[in-house]
Each structure stands twice: as C-alpha cells, then as structure tokens.
Amino acid sequence: MNMSRPPSSFLQLKENDTGLIKCQNVIILSATNDDELEKQWSCLLELSNTNKILVPMAPFxxxxxxxxxxxxxxxxxxxxxxxxxxxxxxxxxxxxxxxxxxxxxxxxxxxxxxxxxxxxxxxxxxxxxxxxxx
Structure with missing residues (x-):
C-alpha cells in the first residue's frame, strides 16, 4: 500500500509532538480537541516569538x-x-x-x-x- 508523500517543502515545526506542520506559507494545526488546540496555539505563539516563523502584520x-x-x-x-x-x-x-x-x-x-x-x-x-x- 502506498501512502501519500508530503511535498518537499513540508516541515514539522516542533519535535515535541505538538502536531504543528508547515508547508510553504501554510501552518496546519492538526488538533482534534480543545486541549490539543490550546497546546498547538501556545507552541505557535512561542515559535513566532523565537524563530520569526510568523511575520506580524496589521490587523484587518x-x-x-x-x-x-x-x-x-x-x-x-x-x-x-x-x-x-x-x-x-x-x-x-x-x-x-x-x-x-x-x-x-x-x-x-x-x-x-x-x-x-x-x-x-x-x-x-x-x-x-x-x-x-x-
């Protein structure tokens, strides 16, 4: 059985099992419940402050x-x-x-x-x- 393969631009953002995935300019939060989502969101905010993965922009x-x-x-x-x-x-x-x-x-x-x-x-x-x- 063949599994789909992620594109070459696929990147697991954090190794600590948060489920955050980045593919080009899209970040995927794969949470299935509120606790996982809160953990992923916190991780994303932490990454944006340390790695400059997210560029802050003016709000709409x-x-x-x-x-x-x-x-x-x-x-x-x-x-x-x-x-x-x-x-x-x-x-x-x-x-x-x-x-x-x-x-x-x-x-x-x-x-x-x-x-x-x-x-x-x-x-x-x-x-x-x-x-x-x-």
Whole structure:
C-alpha cells in the first residue's frame, strides 16, 4: 500500500509532538480537541516569538452597515465601489429572506475602508444606512 508523500517543502515545526506542520506559507494545526488546540496555539505563539516563523502584520479593519434597501437598489452602486476600492473586500448578506441587509467592508488600511463606507453612504439618502458597532 502506498501512502501519500508530503511535498518537499513540508516541515514539522516542533519535535515535541505538538502536531504543528508547515508547508510553504501554510501552518496546519492538526488538533482534534480543545486541549490539543490550546497546546498547538501556545507552541505557535512561542515559535513566532523565537524563530520569526510568523511575520506580524496589521490587523484587518472591519466596518459593517445595515440597510433596509433592496438588493436591486444597492447592487450596482456596490459593484462600482468594489471596483473603485479593490483593496477593500466588500460583501453583503441578509439576516433572513426579508430581513435587513448587512454590508461588510474589510481592509488593511482604515482610511481606505472608511472611504469606501462613506462613498456608499453618499450615494443614497442620509438614513439609508447605519453602522453596526461591535
């Protein structure tokens, strides 16, 4: 019987049976329960501090708007904003079939993310959207 072979870039990160595996730029936590996950997460944090395996990056900025506007009303303006702000990930979903629409803006640059939110808000009447605070 042949077993699959890991790629040449496969690397076991720590020898002490934590189950952390790195393959190119992906780190796999193979935990099957909370205790194992906590152990692997602690190990990963320790490795990131000592071996510089993980490079710290700026966190994502998330803004959420809620509206009662229909999908048809917001689709074209939202599409335009997506093309104007390619560095901001924009998505939307309904809370239910007839519920409010939640529009989410995720980006690395807070100023750009805020600009995308403001741009959408300025395309509609002032009370069309309100921001969801987390």
């Amino acid at each position: 900025v998330t803004k959420q708007l809620q509206t009662t506007l229909s999908d048809i009303e917001i689709a074209q303006p939202l599409s335009k904003i997506c093309s104007e702000f390619p560095d901001v990930c924009i998505g939307c979903y309904r809370t239910s079939r007839t519920g409010q629409c939640i529009i989410t803006f995720n980006g690395k640059d807070e100023e750009r993310t805020d600009s995308a939110v403001e741009k959408l808000c300025h395309l509609f009447h002032p009370s069309a959207f309100y921001e969801i605070m987390k």
